Amino acid sequence: MTLVKDIVALLEDFAPLSLQESYDNAGLVCGNPEAEVASILLTVDVTEAVIDEAIAEGHNLIISHHPLVFQGIKKLLPDNEVNRCLIKAIRHDLNIYSAHTNLDSVLQGVSSRMADKLGLINQSILQPSGRLFSLTFYTPENEAEKVRAAVLDCGAGHIGNYSHCSFNSRGNGTFQALDGARPFVGEIGKIHTEPEIKTEITVPEYLLNRCVRTLKAVHPYEEPVWNVVCLDNTNPVTGLGIIGELPAPVESRRFLQHVKDTFHCDIIRHTPLCKPEIKRVAVCGGAGASLTKVAIARKADLYITGDYKYHDFFNADNKLIIADIGHYESEQYTKEIFYELVTKKIPNFVVRFSKVVTNPVSYL
Numbered sequence: 001m002t003l004v005k006d007i008v009a010l011l012e013d014f015a016p017l018s019l020q021e022s023y024d025n026a027g028l029v030c031g032n033p034e035a036e037v038a039s040i041l042l043t044v045d046v047t048e049a050v051i052d053e054a055i056a057e058g059h060n061l062i063i064s065h066h067p068l069v070f071q072g073i074k075k076l077l078p079d080n081e082v083n084r085c086l087i088k089a090i091r092h093d094l095n096i097y098s099a100h101t102n103l104d105s106v107l108q109g110v111s112s113r114m115a116d117k118l119g120l121i122n123q124s125i126l127q128p129s130g131r132l133f134s135l136t137f138y139t140p141e142n143e144a145e146k147v148r149a150a151v152l153d154c155g156a157g158h159i160g161n162y163s164h165c166s167f168n169s170r171g172n173g174t175f176q177a178l179d180g181a182r183p184f185v186g187e188i189g190k191i192h193t194e195p196e197i198k199t200e201i202t203v204p205e206y207l208l209n210r211c212v213r214t215l216k217a218v219h220p221y222e223e224p225v226w227n228v229v230c231l232d233n234t235n236p237v238t239g240l241g242i243i244g245e246l247p248a249p250v251e252s253r254r255f256l257q258h259v260k261d262t263f264h265c266d267i268i269r270h271t272p273l274c275k276p277e278i279k280r281v282a283v284c285g286g287a288g289a290s291l292t293k294v295a296i297a298r299k300a301d302l303y304i305t306g307d308y309k310y311h312d313f314f315n316a317d318n319k320l321i322i323a324d325i326g327h328y329e330s331e332q333y334t335k336e337i338f339y340e341l342v343t344k345k346i347p348n349f350v351v352r353f354s355k356v357v358t359n360p361v362s363y364l
């Protein structure tokens with residue numbers, strides 16, 4: 001039996017909610033975490049047509065990229081589409097989950113999927129953000145491996161293409177158990193010296209609570225000693241956008257045509273082709289105009305995103321080419337990420353792509 005909370009856990013393992021922007025409302029917005037999931041419907045947006053499709057086909061969990069609800073709702077009347085969706089969803093026991101800016105902010109998220117579609121190699125986060133911490137703890141020698149492994153298995157100690165990174169040194173811990181204590185080693189009222197291992201592990205902010213919780217749960221001491229230090233290093237694997245390279249330079253107009261074909265765009269709005277050929281490409285799913293300067297600083301030849309305003313195009317400043325491919329078009333493949341996450345963990349589970357094209361923009 002697969003519950004809604006099981007699917008939520010595997011999605012948030014990949015894209016933790018703590019990575020979402022402050023204005024966002026990602027997560028389970030409607031439903032019951034304890035409900036059993038019959039099957040899943042994937043979509044970019046939740047619309048009435050998508051809700052109807054889920055009901056007709058018996059899918060009771062909808063996973064979307066854009067949250068259905070962004071702002072507080074004071075009246076639940078059927079006078080707008082969001083409310084009508086919610087009313088219908090509640091009546092039919094539907095669960096609605098969204099992974100939005102948290103999915104934008106992980107290395108294999110929305111923008112990485114765009115980059116994969118274009119064949120970009122050497123991908124890295126365009127604008128890294130998110131703090132890193134150093135977690136230090138002390139464990140009796142015989143228990144050190146078990147405790148270290150449990151913390152590392154939370155995803156801590158991941159550096160570039162290396163996982164399970166830690167530093168371990170030997171030393172002696174001392175303590176005196178007082179009345180009421182239940183010491184793992186030593187006696188009440190006597191100072192005890194215990195050979196211990198000091199372990200240091202780098203932890204991204206979004207994993208810190210989980211790591212400390214795990215450490216306390218598996219550590220044999222009644223009062224494990226641990227400390228956390230905030231580092232100046234930025235976490236290179238969380239943040240917005242992706243920058244990567246083409247295996248070989250491609251003539252600019254030809255590459256833009258390739259982008260148009262790849263994302264099935266009716267049009268691409270772009271700035272002058274100031275670069276004769278394209279090698280370095282920055283991408284950001286959704287509305288990414290705010291990262292133009294970052295793309296220039298990272299020496300991109302082309303920056304692909306959506307939702308550019310007229311004046312924002314001037315920021316290209318003949319230093320790179322901006323290509324606005326449309327908001328929906330840039331995020332349409334996000335559904336594939338959900339599909340892979342669920343079916344990899346739970347093979348044979350019924351997961352379907354919505355047949356509704358939710359893009360509200362058409363071109364004449």
Ligand SMILES: [Zn+2]
Pocket residue numbers: 066285286287327331
């Ligand atoms: Zn979006």
